[in-house]
Amino acid sequence: MYCAQIAVTLHPISKTDKRKMGYLSTDKKKITTKTFAEMKQAGEKVTMLTAYDFTTAGIIDSAGIDSILIGDSASNVMAGNANTLPITIDQMIYHARSVNRAVNHALVVCDMPFGSYQTSREDALRNACRMMKETGVDALKLEGGIEIVDTVKSLIDAGIPVHGHLGLTPQSVNKFGGYGIRAKEEAEAEKLVNDAIALDKAGCFAIVLEKVPAKLAAEVSRQVKAVTIGIGAGAGCDGQVLVYADALGMTQGFKPKFLRHFAQVGEEMTKGVQAFVDAVKTGDYPSAEESY
DSSP: OHHHHHHHHHSOOOHHHHHHHTOSGGGOSSOOHHHHHHHHHHTOOEEEEEOOSHHHHHHHHHTTOSEEEEOTTHHHHTTOOSSSTTOOHHHHHHHHHHHHHHOSSSEEEEEOOTTSSSSOHHHHHHHHHHHHHHHOOSEEEOOBSGGGHHHHHHHHHTTOOEEEEEESOGGGHHHHTSSOOOOOSHHHHHHHHHHHHHHHHHTOSEEEEESOOHHHHHHHHHHOSSEEEEESSOTTSSEEEEOHHHHTTOSTTOOOTTOOOSOOHHHHHHHHHHHHHHHHHTTOSSOGGGOO
16 A cells, blocks of 8 residues: 555646546546545545526536535525525425436535424434435535534434535524634634544535635645535635525625626626517517417
8 A cells, every 4th residue: 555655646647547547527427425535536626506496407517517505595595585594494305306306417415404403313314314305315414513423423324425514604603693704713723623523534425614714624625534615715625615696696795705706697687688678668579480
């Protein structure tokens, strides 16, 4: 093994070799948790976006994304709530089932909503089994560290892949008093590292690191086998996630430091709606060719 490690060091795997070995996600018909581990080992970044409906998920999946998250952020994006707390298990199942029907390539992960896993391990396992059975998703995501490790183990023992989430955990917004950056102070940073190691040992295949210092996120990424997915956590994570409506320029008045607009879909939609209105008002639509 020692000789093999030296060989890898002296002869790094080229991008072409990675393709031949099947490490690159583009070579995989369906991404799995095993693929995630292979991508981290090969040094390939993992990409993740949220989706909440069939049509959007199909577009995102066909574009080549590695993973789609049905986030409890549906509470904000789809329902207009101020935070993620109001969304229910039934609502998450509805969104997740819709997304999963559209996906052929990406790993599909669904958030367990607030209150569905915090009360007891038994409740958590019962709710997790229901969500897996009724949605067909590939994995579930839970927020929290050492305090939920026993629950995480119960789910994994039952055959449910678990995706962790540390740093800014939106379900704890009332405890934090807002959505500011986490783990700036030494004590909280140390706890985050310990939490990540605990989740990793428990068997989490991936961990979201949200709004934490880039240096800390990079250190955590080095210390755990799990794939780290950053959002506002710098380039040292093993991958990145964004809410699709934010990334595509659809969200009004929301532009935190970490967010980049990769398209201006909101502007294009506005233009399209205005063009439809004008065409109908002027009698241009429908034309004779567009009528039966």
